[in-house]
Amino acid sequence: MSFQEYRKMLGQYLLPHRGKVLLLFLVILMGSGLQLVNPQILRFFIDTATSGSGQVNSLINAALLFIGVAILTQGLTVLVTYLGDTLAWTVSNTMRGDLFAHSMRLDLKFHNNHTPGRMIERIDGDVNVLSNFFSQFGVRIVSNFLMLLGMLVFLTYTNWGIGLTFIAFTGVVMFMLGKIRFFATPFWTESRETSAKLFGFLEERLSGVEEVRANGAVAYVMRRLHELNRLRLHKDRRAFLAAGVTWSTTIGMFSLGTALSLALGAMLYANGTLSLGTVYLIYAYVNMLRAPIEQISQQLQDLQKASASIRRTSELLGTKSALVERSGRSIADGALQVDLDNVSFGYSEEERVLHNVTLTLAPGKVLGVLGRTGSGKSTMARLLMRFYDVNEGGVRLNGVDVRDASLSEVRKRVVMVTQDVQLFSGTIRDNLTFFDPAITDERILQAFTELELLEWYQALPEGLDTRLGPSGGGFSAGEGQLLAFARVFLADPALVILDEASSRLDPATEQLLTRTVSKLMENRTGIIIAHRLATLQQVDDILILEDGRIVQHGEREVLAHDPESRFYQLLRQGMEGVLV
Numbered sequence: 001m002s003f004q005e006y007r008k009m010l011g012q013y014l015l016p017h018r019g020k021v022l023l024l025f026l027v028i029l030m031g032s033g034l035q036l037v038n039p040q041i042l043r044f045f046i047d048t049a050t051s052g053s054g055q056v057n058s059l060i061n062a063a064l065l066f067i068g069v070a071i072l073t074q075g076l077t078v079l080v081t082y083l084g085d086t087l088a089w090t091v092s093n094t095m096r097g098d099l100f101a102h103s104m105r106l107d108l109k110f111h112n113n114h115t116p117g118r119m120i121e122r123i124d125g126d127v128n129v130l131s132n133f134f135s136q137f138g139v140r141i142v143s144n145f146l147m148l149l150g151m152l153v154f155l156t157y158t159n160w161g162i163g164l165t166f167i168a169f170t171g172v173v174m175f176m177l178g179k180i181r182f183f184a185t186p187f188w189t190e191s192r193e194t195s196a197k198l199f200g201f202l203e204e205r206l207s208g209v210e211e212v213r214a215n216g217a218v219a220y221v222m223r224r225l226h227e228l229n230r231l232r233l234h235k236d237r238r239a240f241l242a243a244g245v246t247w248s249t250t251i252g253m254f255s256l257g258t259a260l261s262l263a264l265g266a267m268l269y270a271n272g273t274l275s276l277g278t279v280y281l282i283y284a285y286v287n288m289l290r291a292p293i294e295q296i297s298q299q300l301q302d303l304q305k306a307s308a309s310i311r312r313t314s315e316l317l318g319t320k321s322a323l324v325e326r327s328g329r330s331i332a333d334g335a336l337q338v339d340l341d342n343v344s345f346g347y348s349e350e351e352r353v354l355h356n357v358t359l360t361l362a363p364g365k366v367l368g369v370l371g372r373t374g375s376g377k378s379t380m381a382r383l384l385m386r387f388y389d390v391n392e393g394g395v396r397l398n399g400v401d402v403r404d405a406s407l408s409e410v411r412k413r414v415v416m417v418t419q420d421v422q423l424f425s426g427t428i429r430d431n432l433t434f435f436d437p438a439i440t441d442e443r444i445l446q447a448f449t450e451l452e453l454l455e456w457y458q459a460l461p462e463g464l465d466t467r468l469g470p471s472g473g474g475f476s477a478g479e480g481q482l483l484a485f486a487r488v489f490l491a492d493p494a495l496v497i498l499d500e501a502s503s504r505l506d507p508a509t510e511q512l513l514t515r516t517v518s519k520l521m522e523n524r525t526g527i528i529i530a531h532r533l534a535t536l537q538q539v540d541d542i543l544i545l546e547d548g549r550i551v552q553h554g555e556r557e558v559l560a561h562d563p564e565s566r567f568y569q570l571l572r573q574g575m576e577g578v579l580v
């Protein structure tokens with residue numbers, strides 16, 4: 001981790017808050033200055049008391065001053081905590097926001113390789129580690145160095161021999177700390193990697209709790225959890241031990257320092273060079289040397305942790321989406337013409353999932369896509385949404401290659417309803433608007449009316465305020481799709497891709513879905529990955545995929561009357577007979 005990288009990140013996030021940083025620095029400096037004053041008051045107190053001149057008033061004044069300074073120091077400590085924490089939260093929240101927004105922009109290949117749990121650890125875990133570093137690091141290091149300097153100057157002023165001894169002592173301690181500074185960094189990196197792995201594991205298993213239980217896999221999952229826990233313990237222990245080396249070296253050196261100050265003080269007091277108060281002053285300052293050096297060492301430890309987090313954070317921020325916008329060509333308005341031109345695609349370089357797929361879908365037409373599971377239907381849909389880029393060939397919308405259009409325009413014009421509609425915990429309204437307050441209740445109700453869903457909507461217990469549990473708990477797959485249709489209607493795209501729920505639906509919901517689909521497709525181009533015979537009555541063209549290749553493509557009417565066609569057999573035997 002180079003100094004430039006630290007500087008870049010600190011600059012990027014702290015510069016907008018330079019006023020607060022400066023204030024924090026000044027308050028810390030004042031606090032440190034006051035700490036330097038107190039031993040001087042005590043020296044005066046001791047020397048006055050032992051001189052026997054009996055100036056009680058001076059003693060009382062010194063005591064009051066001591067108390068006043070102590071109270072002020074405490075007040076400043078509270079202020080430092082307040083300012084430091086405010087700064088830490090402001091900066092780390094900005095950083096969390098940046099990381100999250102960046103992750104949302106990254107392509108799906110990236111997300112397929114990074115579990116959500118792992119991403120949470122990046123977006124929250126690493127940022128938590130960095131927050132102290134951001135708020136305190138620079139100011140603490142500088143103020144502690146100044147405090148050290150102050151004490152050494154005072155010591156030298158009091159007795160130059162002692163001053164020089166402790167200047168040399170501080171030099172040695174600093175040198176040693178510099179030597180062991182980065183000792184623990186690799187251990188911290190490993191420790192945080194392990195906890196990211198553990199979070200990823202927990203997230204995946206918790207979201208798949210039904211599968212895990214249904215397959216009797218709880219014991220295996222627990223075993224893997226214990227393995228990961230053990231690994232984490234091992235890595236954390238190593239990291240803490242490594243950090244402990246830095247820590248104990250500091251402690252050891254300071255015990256030596258205190259012994260040295262007492263020995264020198266006693267010697268000089270015995271030969272009459274120093275007063276008792278001055279001996280105390282030297283002892284107090286040497287003891288106080290410990291605080292800034294320990295704090296510097298603590299900051300350096302934080303730096304060790306932070307450097308691992310900074311590296312990963314800048315790595316994530318530096319990850320470029322594989323989806324490059326070549327130019328920002330706009331797509332002409334109206335229902336879209338869809339062209340797939342000799343498209344081949346694979347999720348990995350080695351294996352293709354779609355092979356030389358070529359088709360044209362005229363604007364306003366609806367295409368029904370059929371094929372066995374794994375034949376590439378959803379993959380084709382994802383290419384139209386530009387979740388991935390094709391390996392060969394091209395995908396065009398109204399004649400514009402999706403790689404030439406802006407991503408946001410593609411996502412606005414093309415909307416997909418997946419088989420597993422993602423519903424979030426919240427009200428129906430939240431789920432339809434994605435928390436966008438600009439979408440009014442009237443617009444939502446209008447969508448329900450147009451989609452002929454008003455009756456269904458009126459049966460909901462609390463209308464738009466009906467709450468859904470986490471992951472849409474309480475709603476069936478069919479109802480989830482109805483809600484998704486309303487979402488699509490509100491988004492008003494030019495091409496709708498619909499991956500039908502393959503689970504069995506009750507006849508009433510099935511009828512409702514069929515009606516709603518045809519409403520949804522009005523004046524739009526549509527692609528329906530069909531799992532129900534009823535849907536096939538609604539489409540203009542039919543496409544059958546097999547192992548990523550087109551085995552049949554044509555007008556439904558024509559194919560339905562051609563006894564040689566696959567589609568004809570399918571209609572006679574039923575979907576299951578041919579496709580499953």
Ligand SMILES: Nc1ncnc2c1ncn2[C@@H]1O[C@H](COP(=O)(O)OP(=O)(O)OP(=O)(O)O)[C@@H](O)[C@H]1O
Nearest residue numbers: 112347348353371372373374375376377378379380
């Ligand atoms: N994210 C992914 N990463 C790697 N391979 C994938 C991914 N998604 C799908 N595949 C693979 O690509 C192939 C086609 O999958 P796809 O989901 O397109 O099929 P499908 O016809 O939509 O199937 P289904 O009807 O079950 O949804 C399958 O072999 C599948 O294993």
